Amino acid sequence: MDLKLLLLSTLLGVFCYSNAQKEGNECINANAKYCGECIQAGAKCGWCKDPNFLKQGETVSTRCDELQSLIKRGCDEPMIENPHGERRILKNKMVTNRRKGQDKLKPEEITQIQPQKLKLTLRSGEPQTFALKFKRAEDYPIDLYYLMDLSYSMKDDLENVKNLGTSLMVEMSKITSDFRIGFGSFVEKTVMPYISTTPAKLRNPCTGDQNCTSPFSYKNVLKLTSDGKRFNTLVGQQHISGNLDSPEGGFDAIMQVAVCGDQIGWRNVTRLLVFSTDAGFHFAGDGKLGGIVLPNDGKCHLENNVYTMSHYYDYPSIAHLVQKLSDNNIQTIFAVTEEFQPVYQELKNLIPKSAVGTLSANSSNVINLIIDAYNSLSSEVILENSKLPEGVTIAYTSRCKNGVISEGENGRRCSNISIGDEVTFSISVTSKGCPKKDKHETIKIKPLGFTEEVEITLHFLCECDCEKEGVKNSELCHFGNGTYECGACKCNEGRVGRQCECSSNDVATEDMDRTCRKDNGTDICSNNGDCVCGTCECKKRDNPEERYSGQYCECDNFNCDRSGNKLCGGHGRCECRVCVCDPMWTGSACDCSLDNTTCMASNKQICNGRGICECGTCKCTDPKFQGPTCETCPTCPGVCTQQKECVQCRAFGTGEKKDVCEEKCSYFNLIKVKDRDKLPQPNDASYPVVHCKERDANDCWFYYTYAVNNNTQKEVHVVDTLDCPAGPDIIPIVAGVVAGIVLIGLALLLIWKLLMIIHDRREFAKFEKEKMNAKWDTGENPIYKSAVTTVVNPKYEGK
8 A cells, every 4th residue: 555655646746747847848848940939938948059969869849948958968058049138228317416596407408217218138038127217306397287167166266366376486486496387277068968059148158147258168378388477467367157067078178288288388397287176077978968979089179279179079088088198298186176076086096196186165275285286296206108019018116215115016106205316116128929020119118297208129039149140051951951050950841850851741651651660660759759751750758858869769768767766866867768877876776876985984994894885875784783884782781871861852851961952962853752652662663672761850750762763763752741750739738737727726716715605604603693692681771860850741631
């Protein structure tokens, strides 16, 4: 039964190893026919271009393997084609270290991201990593466009916004010396059911005596300017309008602000869009209510600063808006009333680099809101990349303030960045294979909300250098039927074979099969290969370390004798099913060592003079002696005393050697048992067992056995509990003493009480006796004197 389990576990181990190798060695699995195909299989793959590398029966694809495997198989390292990718920085302008108040720079002269341009040469599976540095520049220019809802409910807000220009200029001057502000307004699409289309309502959509302007979708009132007074003047001339439904057409306005850069006047600086409203928003699909079904085209349609296509194109979708805001590096601040803050908070989660602020009922806090939102947005940097080519992946690792390191999606961002702070990102680009068309691609990485970006040109390694030296129609490839490159023939179409010696139409003819049968047998290529052009090409094994070879694939390197579950004992190599042993080893499985040093005892004698050395192991002639050099005598007197201290420290952590236990007492295998009956008995084992009984410093006995097993390993079985003399039971003694004291006290009290009772009774009896014996005198009182005069009442009748 044990033998079956051993064989089953061995086969299972080999099966698992083979599967692991099959899954892990991508080079073998690629079945590459030429060098370029090999290096695309993975970063660990190399191609041996040595013309004499292949053994008989091996296919061309076996030239592609992991580097260590190729070297082990006899391919010199200089003959291995193993190109690597590279990183080259093309533009690396240092980040700007200017302070506020110094010489004023143009926006294009300010650098916040480094490097700016580089080239990566990518090999399949091999990542190329570079560091990207970001530093917030002080006194960086800012463009702010204020986009306001001018529906009737925002009437009181407009009054407060009329003085926003100069006030905001004053506040923003504390942040930057180059600030520009613009203004735009929006209401709703000018079609039913969003507005009333009756002529009177088109002229004045407000009710009663309110004088309102005609409804409109979006109007660019003021292009970005540094003149705050002009902002106040133009905004002061604006009038409230009106519409029918509660949601507004703000998305139409945001889209036009984002894409109409020339009309708005955006510069390549920090771009802020303040979106102020007290209502919700319409988005893609809502236009169908007004019969508008064409999707928003994301283009500029401003004529005379008015959006003219609101009746023609639907509202933009949120995703479309996110794309355009990102493409134009616009950071959005939603200044909304408290009622709609949850709605815009959800919208903010969908739009990167956006913020939400609570607007007071009359917009009186709008300046503080803008300043707080700007500080929040500018203190965070988030990297994004353009669309990646097929098979290319990118990974980010951020190193932010205070040494905080993040990976994955969090590796794209850093927060709480102050002006002048410098953070770095480690960016790793990896490709899998080569693109089908263009071998040169360009991607861009930029921080959201900033105009600066890193331009990365990708070049893919799709072929080896040795392929460039290939000889077309080479004579080495059977009269010019292929290209000789990288040590092998790359056959022309329709030709097969190692030297392209056959036509693909003639591969499976009976005449050719005859030359693939060993000794005119029936098996083609020993059933271990295929006959191609009259030559055996051996099959591949799941384990890439295992191979068939030979003219008829009759040889292999994995069916040799094993020792210790290792092929050729790990001391030789298997060649055609026979072990070729390393020096100083012999035997069919190379498991017999010719080195006698392992048999040398401490007295410099072979096997201590008590045995013979066979295959590096002592065989003791005297059965009393054991061990690797026949020096151990487990049944000799004194063994128990010699092992006492080590057994004591290993089993119980006590004794004189407890401090050096690991150092001096690790030479035996300790096994604990529950009681003495579980200790090995002399008749239970095929080797001598000594029973020991020793006493420790606390007069406790411990029991153990000492033996050297058949594998020359020392074994100690010890009872895990000490046999100590029983001490007095403290609790009953204390309880008895206490109980005795209490009982004695009670007894004394009872005796005292009894004596007192007896004494009292005696005194009482004596009192009673004296009482009975008392005699009272019945005569007259000697001191009594009778009355001298007696008066009788004459009226007294004696009644």
